[in-house]
Amino acid sequence: MKQQTVQLIEIPKSLDQLSKAELERKACIGKIMTYTLSSLTNTFVKKGFQWLLPVALSQSTDPLWPDPGASIEKRIEVDIYGKPVRTTASMIIHKLIAASTAYPKLFILSPNIRIEKAERAKTGKHIYEFTQLDFGTTDATSKAVFSLVEDAVCTLVKDLKRDMKEELTALCRCDTLKVPKTPFKIYDREDLEAKYGSDWEAGVAQEITEPVWVTNIPREFYDFEDAKTGKWDNYDLFMPQFGEVLSGAKREYEYMKILTKIERDQVKKENYSLVLKMAKEGRLKPTAGGGIGMERLVGWIAGVKHIAECQPFPRVPGTVHEL
Ligand code: AMP
Ligand code: MG
DSSP states (O other): OOHHHHHTOOOOOOGGGOOHHHHHHHHHHHHHHHHHHHHHHHHHHHTTOEEEOOOSEESOOOOOOSOTTOOEEEOOEEEETTEEEEEOSOOHHHHHHHHHTTOSEEEEEEEEEOEEOGGGGGGSSOOSEEEEEEEEESSOOHHHHHHHHHHHHHHHHHHHHHHOHHHHHHTTOTTTOOOOOSSOEEEEHHHHHHHHGGGHHHHHHHHOSSOEEEEOOOOOTTBOBOTTTOOBOEEEEEETTTEEEEEEEEBOOOHHHHHHHHHHHTOOGGGGHHHHHHHHTTOOOOOEEEEEEHHHHHHHHHTOSSGGGGOSSOOOTTOOOOO
C-alpha cells in the first residue's frame, strides 16, 4: 500500500462522536455484519460443524510467531489461581485439541486480542480486538477447505445482493460487489514474491479482480510444512482491492515435526506442553481449517476505509476509548 494513501485514512470515531449521517452509515454496516454472521454460521451448521463458545484466558494461545505479518506491541499475561494465563490471540491450539477429540468439525466466533503496534492504525486493516470465525475439520485437505470457504462466501454475497440492496446502495457497493466466480485462482507466494518483491501482499490485492488463494507462506509451527519439498500447505484468502481476509492451513499433527519446529522458532515449549503430549501419544489428528476475520470480511463487503468502522466500539491501535 502506498504511504500517501495510508495517511489519508480517517480514524473511525466512537459512537458518541458520530453525526446523524455517520450513524446511519454505521447502522448500515451493522446490518451487513448481522447478515454476514447469520449467513456464515448457517452455512457451517448446515454442513455439520459444531458451534463452540470461545474462551478468553488460557495458558496456551497462538504464539503469533514467526509470522512475518505479526506486529505485537504487548502480550497480556495475568495470574489466576496461581497460574499464568494469556488473553486469546487466536484459538488455534484449542481447535487442534477439540477437533482431535470431541468435535471433528467445529467453528468458534472467537474474540482475538492482539495489541498491534500503534502505527498500524493507518493501515485500515488492523484493530487490536477483532473476531475470527475460526473453524477446523478432520476432513484435512486444503482443497476441502477451499471449496467450503468458496461456497460460504459465494452464498453470502449472492444472498446479500438479494436481501440487502438498500444497505449496499447506501454504501455504494450495490454495483461493485459481484458474486465471485469459482473455483478461486491459487497463487504460490514464491511466484508473487518474484513478481512484486517483499510487498507482494499489496501487489496481489491491487492486481486481482476476483478473490484468490495464496499458498506456501512460511509462518507458525502448527501450519503443515512438507519436509521433502519445503513447501507450506497453508493459504490466505485475498479480496480484490482489499487484501487478506482469511488465513488457514493443513495442520501439523506429528510429534517430532511439531517439537522440531517449536525449537527452530524458539517458541517457549512449556506453553505448548498439552499439544506436544497429545501428539506424542498419537492423539492429535490431521486437521485443516482457517480463520475468517469478520471485521475484514464485512469491511470488504461494505467498502470501508478502516475496518474499525465495522465495530460498534472501535479498537484502533493506539487509541483507547471509554467504551
Ligand atoms: P491470522 O491467522 O493471524 O492471519 O488471523 C486470521 C484472520 O484474522 C486474518 O486473515 C484476518 O482476517 C484477521 N486478522 C488478523 N489480525 C487482525 C487484526 N489485527 N485486525 C483485524 N483482523 C485481523
Ligand atoms: Mg494471516
